[in-house]
Amino acid sequence: xxxxxxxxxxxxxxxxxxxxxxxxxxxxxxxxxxxxxxxxxxxxxxxxxxxxxxxxxxxxxxxxxxxxxxxxxxxxxxxxxxxxxxxxxxxxxxxxxxxxxxxxxxxxxxxxxxxxxxxxxxxxxxxxxxxxxxxxxxxxxxxxxxxxxxxxxxxxxxxxxxxxxxxxxxxxxxxxxxxxxxxxxxxxxxxxxxxxxxxxxxxxxxxxxxxxxxxxxxxxxxxxxxxxxxxxxxxxxxxxxxxxxxxxxxxxxxxxxxxxxxxxxxxxxxxxxxxxxxxxxxxxxxxxxxxxxxxxxxxxxxxxxxxxxxxxxxxxxxxxxxx
Amino acid sequence: xxxxxxxxxxxxxxxxxxxxxxxxxxxxxxxxxxxxxxxxxxxxxxxxxxxxxxxxxxxxxxxxxxxxxxxxxxxxxxxxxxxxxxxxxxxxxxxxxxxxxxxxxxxxxxxxxxxxxxxxxxxxxxxxxxxxxxxxxxxxxxxxxxxxxxxxxxxxxxxxxxxxxxxxxxxxxxxxxxxxxxxxxxxxxxxxxxxxxxxxxxxxxxxxxxxxxxxxxxxxxxxxxxxxxxxxxxxxxxxxxxxxxxxxxxxxxxxxxxxxxxxxxxxxxxxxxxxxxxxxxxxxxxxxxxxxxxxxxxxxxxxxxxxxxxxxxxxxxxxxxxxxxxxxxxxxxxxxxxxxxxxxxxxxxxxxxxxxxxxxxxxxxxxxxxxxxxxxxxxxxxxxxxxxxxxxxxxxxxxxxxxxxxxxxxxxxxxxxxxxxxxxxxxxxxxxxxxxxxxxxxxxxxx
Numbered sequence: 001x002x003x004x005x006x007x008x009x010x011x012x013x014x015x016x017x018x019x020x021x022x023x024x025x026x027x028x029x030x031x032x033x034x035x036x037x038x039x040x041x042x043x044x045x046x047x048x049x050x051x052x053x054x055x056x057x058x059x060x061x062x063x064x065x066x067x068x069x070x071x072x073x074x075x076x077x078x079x080x081x082x083x084x085x086x087x088x089x090x091x092x093x094x095x096x097x098x099x100x101x102x103x104x105x106x107x108x109x110x111x112x113x114x115x116x117x118x119x120x121x122x123x124x125x126x127x128x129x130x131x132x133x134x135x136x137x138x139x140x141x142x143x144x145x146x147x148x149x150x151x152x153x154x155x156x157x158x159x160x161x162x163x164x165x166x167x168x169x170x171x172x173x174x175x176x177x178x179x180x181x182x183x184x185x186x187x188x189x190x191x192x193x194x195x196x197x198x199x200x201x202x203x204x205x206x207x208x209x210x211x212x213x214x215x216x217x218x219x220x221x222x223x224x225x226x227x228x229x230x231x232x233x234x235x236x237x238x239x240x241x242x243x244x245x246x247x248x249x250x251x252x253x254x255x256x257x258x259x260x261x262x263x264x265x266x267x268x269x270x271x272x273x274x275x276x277x278x279x280x281x282x283x284x285x286x287x288x289x290x291x292x293x294x295x296x297x298x299x300x301x302x303x304x305x306x307x308x309x310x311x312x313x314x315x316x317x318x319x320x321x322x323x
Numbered sequence: 324x325x326x327x328x329x330x331x332x333x334x335x336x337x338x339x340x341x342x343x344x345x346x347x348x349x350x351x352x353x354x355x356x357x358x359x360x361x362x363x364x365x366x367x368x369x370x371x372x373x374x375x376x377x378x379x380x381x382x383x384x385x386x387x388x389x390x391x392x393x394x395x396x397x398x399x400x401x402x403x404x405x406x407x408x409x410x411x412x413x414x415x416x417x418x419x420x421x422x423x424x425x426x427x428x429x430x431x432x433x434x435x436x437x438x439x440x441x442x443x444x445x446x447x448x449x450x451x452x453x454x455x456x457x458x459x460x461x462x463x464x465x466x467x468x469x470x471x472x473x474x475x476x477x478x479x480x481x482x483x484x485x486x487x488x489x490x491x492x493x494x495x496x497x498x499x500x501x502x503x504x505x506x507x508x509x510x511x512x513x514x515x516x517x518x519x520x521x522x523x524x525x526x527x528x529x530x531x532x533x534x535x536x537x538x539x540x541x542x543x544x545x546x547x548x549x550x551x552x553x554x555x556x557x558x559x560x561x562x563x564x565x566x567x568x569x570x571x572x573x574x575x576x577x578x579x580x581x582x583x584x585x586x587x588x589x590x591x592x593x594x595x596x597x598x599x600x601x602x603x604x605x606x607x608x609x610x611x612x613x614x615x616x617x618x619x620x621x622x623x624x625x626x627x628x629x630x631x632x633x634x635x636x637x638x639x640x641x642x643x644x645x646x647x648x649x650x651x652x653x654x655x656x657x658x659x660x661x662x663x664x665x666x667x668x669x670x671x672x673x674x675x676x677x678x679x680x681x682x683x684x685x686x687x688x689x690x691x692x693x694x695x696x697x698x699x700x701x702x703x704x705x706x707x708x709x710x711x712x713x714x715x716x717x718x719x720x721x722x723x724x725x726x727x728x729x730x731x732x733x734x735x736x737x738x739x740x741x742x743x744x745x746x747x748x749x750x751x752x753x754x755x756x757x758x759x760x761x762x763x764x765x766x767x768x769x770x
Binding site for chain 2: 016116201
């Protein structure tokens with residue numbers, strides 16, 4: 001393994017900032033942690049004595065639990081702060097909250113924030129604390145992107161030349177962005193599909209194929225990733241589509257559409273939580289195409305890898321190995 | 324006032340209003356008015372005169388900025404009339420028109436009078452309040468414009484807030500004809516902007532930020548051109564930022580519609596790229612646009628479609644800017660960088676030096692019907708002297724503004740403001756190492 005493939009960063013802010021080698025390396029390390037999660041005894045002492053703060057200023061169940069399990073399996077001490085129970089609800093700014101937390105010397109702050117650039121801001125403000133972005137506005141959700149990449153790689157064996165179609169609200173989706181940047185870097189072809197009202201400008205310049213017709217978009221695709229319609233994140237009065245019913249008619253995936261339009265071995269993904277009957281019909285969610293629960297499973301391994309790598313465990317181990 | 328005659332001797336006098344460009348002396352009388360501009364006047368001077376040697380310098384009318392935010396009353400932590408005036412004269416401006424979005428809003432004569440009185444007490448620059456169009460800038464009903472005009476308001480604007488009610492705009496334009504002053508409009512359809520915080524395009528997609536399309540500006544400019552045509556009222560487009568808006572204004576002017584426009588330096592210098600990774604000093608309204616828009620604004624300045632450079636000086640301290648991009652306040656300070664950024668365009672060949680001076684003096688003055696921005700005999704002696712050999716390096720902590728929100732930190736700009744005279748009195752001077760304002764300026768230059 002060449003030195004460039006090590007992950008040397010203090011923070012994980014977004015896939016946009018990572019090299020292909022770094023992404024591949026995180027996936028490789030995650031693959032190792034995956035095995036650990038299948039053992040009877042799932043805990044290793046790797047991060048013993050380290051503390052991880054989960055600063056979740058936006059609601060989250062899956063991601064937060066996944067991070068918490070990941071940290072605990074590495075033997076780190078974890079602390080959880082949520083939006084409603086914290087000083088941010090008393091008007092404290094994000095930077096002040098984070099600086100106060102940093103003064104207590106945690107090793108990692110995992111942050112979810114409703115504004116784009118929130119995690120990047122903390123990484124600049126807190127030079128001595130590792131920041132892991134658990135979602136910043138519509139910008140990025142890098143660990144989700146990485147767990148999706150790991151799931152794709154496990155399902156297909158690789159990325160080069162493979163076609164991944166992302167269906168839904170691309171404009172407001174940080175999951176879509178992390179996947180787009182990550183998939184393009186590892187050599188996959190990325191299509192997005194949705195109503196023109198939910199496709200942001202400039203994607204073609206970034207190397208993405210844009211479709212508004214679901215049939216065309218999934219034709220020949222190896223993977224179809226449906227995104228959740230996040231009604232809570234869509235600004236009111238947006239006029240993006242008339243009703244969920246019509247959205248589902250145009251962009252929802254059911255058995256018939258997959259049978260008629262998609263490859264036989266197409267892989268269906270969804271970052272969850274699913275609106276059953278909107279993006280995906282139950283028969284698809286629970287059907288043979290679906291790797292949705294694999295995504296969740298891979299999430300723990302990816303987050304273990306990310307925490308391990310930002311803390312420089314890799315660097316230390318590599319140095320020991322050489323010395 | 325010095326109380327004695329002054330002569331600014333031996334400089335290259337640039338006065339777009341009279342078309343004068345050549346070496347000349349400028350004589351200022353005891354009352355602080357321009358007496359005469361001509362070569363060879365130095366022989367008139369005796370030892371009672373103050374002689375300002377301007378050899379090798381450029382001598383021009385004091386610069387005029389028809390769009391600033393001075394924040395007083397209400398937001399004195401951002402800027403005050405005094406600190407804003409200091410910033411103005413340090414940037415070569417002697418006349419500044421301040422917007423009405425203070426607390427309370429400048430929507431009554433009493434607030435206008437307060438601003439005028441406060442500025443007079445500072446005595447550094449001519450501060451001309453702009454009257455609110457609507458009460459409280461709420462866009463619902465007309466403010467008492469006559470009351471404010473009587474106290475010194477020179478234009479009308481709800482700047483910061485778009486006037487979404489087309490009927491109110493129509494009535495405002497009709498009503499403005501009583502006073503013969505323009506309505507300066509912040510053109511942004513808030514439905515189309517839909518909570519956006521930067522230009523809509525590949526950069527906003529990359530950053531995951533909600534974007535504002537050019538059409539948000541263009542449809543409002545189109546509407547207000549039609550309303551100017553309907554009413555005969557003078558529409559002035561503030562901080563024009565899109566190629567479409569420039570084209571609409573150009574076409575309307577060709578038809579004889581009473582529409583004028585100003586551009587801010589940041590819109591003709593920067594593009595959306597400046598946002599980088601959430602640099603809030605590149606967040607403004609209207610937002611920094613694409614390259615084609617920037618080039619269209621430059622073309623509009625060059626061909627006269629845009630008659631004025633105005634800074635939209637918008638001071639905000641760190642607490643309002645050092646936050647998440649979507650939450651950060653809009654705007655940058657501009658008074659102390661406008662001249663240098665304009666000179667960059669002269670050096671780039673976008674327009675010539677006389678055109679640059681016009682865009683910062685007689686252009687805005689004529690647009691707002693002011694009697695400043697000229698060196699004509701009888702007018703107040705507001706004079707800005709530029710050192711063409713100097714340069715200006717922008718250092719935030721050395722700005723005279725109370726706020727340091729500028730994306731131009733570290734930039735080195737061509738030429739330097741050497742001295743600023745307001746009513747014949749030195750209010751700013753470069754002492755060789757740094758700028759000095761007020762009494763310190765007079766001292767710096769005495770020796």
